Amino acid sequence: MISSRVRLFRLTSALTLMLASTAPTLPALALSDIKDITPPAADTSSDEAEPLASDEEDVIEDSIPVIPDPDPLIKRNEPEAVESVEPPEPAAEVIYDIEKAPEPVRRMRQLIIDAATTGDISKLRPLMNPGPDQTVVPLQTPDQDPIEALKAISGDSDGIEVLAILLDIFSTGFVQLDKGTADEAYVWPYFAGKSLALLTPQEKVELLRIVTAGDVAEMQEYGNYNFFRVGITPDGRWKFLSVGD
Incomplete structure (x- = not known):
């Protein structure tokens, strides 16, 4: 007599064989055909990404270029910085009418002319106001006599050229x-107070009556008149007879 346990095993085996014979045959899968079912890694760009260390944040911020703010479309009227430039000094007025000079000036001028026409340079001595306010002339030494100083700068030993x-x-x-x-x-002459670049043709003729063309070329190189000049104060004192700038 077959026990109930053996009978159950036989029924189970028969049922398994029936199912296997009726089920469709499935193709065997190669290893390469097996799909990867590993879940994808979490997106690091998501909001739940791990926060960066503070040092890494500083590096990233420094590497991002800073775009300056655009200028406003409407600009307010703001005072502009103006560089202060001193206006050029106006050119001195050239005067030909001696009557426009004060009477003491006219008198001293005439006295110098009268002394020069004598051909004796010593005639200028009384007009030089000997003393503390003596006429300034080019001295080679502080204690040099002014007349001797004029003879020293003259082309001749008697000072005739200076006269x-x-x-x-x-x-x-x-x-x-x-x-x-x-x-x-x-x-005198007025060239001492006027730029040589502004001279008219007529004034250039007057200049060449005093100096040579070579002298004029040199003056133009330096930009100013640098020959003899005479100055008389408004009260009629012969102030200077100078040569140079």
């Missing part, structure tokens, strides 16, 4: 320089 230059200088127009100051003076 001729004085006559030429006083034949031109003059200018009033340093008006209203302690250095105010009426100065």
Whole structure:
């Protein structure tokens, strides 16, 4: 007699064989055909990404270029910085009419002319106001006699050339320089107060009556008149006879 346990095993085996015979045959899958069912890694760009360390954040922020804010479409009227530029000093007025000079100036001018026409340079000595306010002349030494100093700069030993230059200088127009100051003076020739670049053709002729064309070229290189000039104060004192700038 077959026990119930054996009978159950036989029924189970028969049922398994029936199912296997009726089920469709499935193709065997290669290893390469097996799909990867591993869940994808979490997206690091999501909001739940792990926060960066503070040092890494600083590096990223420094690497991002900073775009400057655009200028406003409407600009307010703002005062612009203006560089202060001093206006150029106006050119001194050239005066030809000696009557426009003060009477003491006219008198001293005439006295110098009269002394120069004598051909004796010593005649200038009384006009030089000996003393503390003596006429300034080019001295080679502080204690040099002014007449001897003029002879030293003359082309001849007697100072005749200096006298001729004085006559030429006083034949031109003059200018009033340093008006209203302690250095105010009426100065001959007027080239001492006017830019050589602004001379008219007629004024250039007057300049060449005093100096040579070579002298003019040199003056233009330096930008100013640098030959003899005479200055007389408004009260009629012979202030200077100078050569150079």
